[in-house]
Amino acid sequence: MAYDPRMVQPMRDETVRLGARELTTVADVDAALGDQHGTTLVLVNSVCGCAAGGARPALAMALKHEHKPQDVVTVFAGVDPEATARARQYFSDYAPSSPSLALFRDGEVVHFVHRHQIEGRHPLEIAKDLKAAFDKYCAPSSV
Amino acid sequence: MSGHVFHPGHAELHGITVVVETLGDALYVGRYHEETPKGLLLHDVAEHRPDGDKLTRDEFIKRTLKFGVRAEHRNFVLPTDQVRRITKLVEWEQR
Numbered sequence: 001m002a003y004d005p006r007m008v009q010p011m012r013d014e015t016v017r018l019g020a021r022e023l024t025t026v027a028d029v030d031a032a033l034g035d036q037h038g039t040t041l042v043l044v045n046s047v048c049g050c051a052a053g054g055a056r057p058a059l060a061m062a063l064k065h066e067h068k069p070q071d072v073v074t075v076f077a078g079v080d081p082e083a084t085a086r087a088r089q090y091f092s093d094y095a096p097s098s099p100s101l102a103l104f105r106d107g108e109v110v111h112f113v114h115r116h117q118i119e120g121r122h123p124l125e126i127a128k129d130l131k132a133a134f135d136k137y138c139a140p141s142s143v
Numbered sequence: 144m145s146g147h148v149f150h151p152g153h154a155e156l157h158g159i160t161v162v163v164e165t166l167g168d169a170l171y172v173g174r175y176h177e178e179t180p181k182g183l184l185l186h187d188v189a190e191h192r193p194d195g196d197k198l199t200r201d202e203f204i205k206r207t208l209k210f211g212v213r214a215e216h217r218n219f220v221l222p223t224d225q226v227r228r229i230t231k232l233v234e235w236e237q238r
Binding site: 121 | 214231233
């Protein structure tokens with residue numbers, strides 16, 4: 001199902017404002033995830049207010065943490081289906097869900113946050129878990 | 144209303160991934176939508192049946208927690224009188 005671009009624009013704007021680069025095409029995704037070095041976080045964004053309404057503020061908080069991924073990118077499920085499907089190929093061990101977050105280090109998924117770990121939780125709680133993952137995988141001493 | 148459900152008027156569990164234990168052997172994991180006259184409506188549902196699954200129930204839940212819900216049914220209605228218990232999937236992480 002394609003969503004009205006006007007409806008999703010505020011959600012796009014919110015993710016860009018918090019520091020994520022939008023990937024809207026397969027080429028964008030391959031350029032960002034194809035030959036990775038360092039740490040990259042992928043947000044699979046969603047229009048679902050039940051969960052994405054918590055995920056985006058949580059990510060905004062987590063990205064203010066001392067340690068964070070070197071690159072933060074986002075694809076929008078239900079809005080950019082081809083880019084989303086391509087991104088999911090890079091973490092195909094994990095069942096598709098949105099919103100979700102995949103943290104890569106040198107091309108390998110080292111941490112994954114499923115929708116079920118987001119929905120119904122306060123953004124502060126989600127952010128706390130993300131910060132713990134950033135400390136573990138993104139701090140200079142962790143490399 | 145608990146948590147951050149931004150759909151006013153929906154059930155508390157609306158949009159939450161739940162584990163539904165039944166009075167029989169089957170167990171379902173999916174996203175709670177609502178209770179309808181025909182039963183409980185779930186989306187993106189994975190099903191575990193001990194006679195048809197190589198994994199035990201515990202292994203099935205552990206795999207789901209780690210790798211997500213491998214949905215077999217986009218929409219699924221389970222008659223309410225077959226439901227034994229509904230719990231949030233995330234609560235199983237603490238077990």
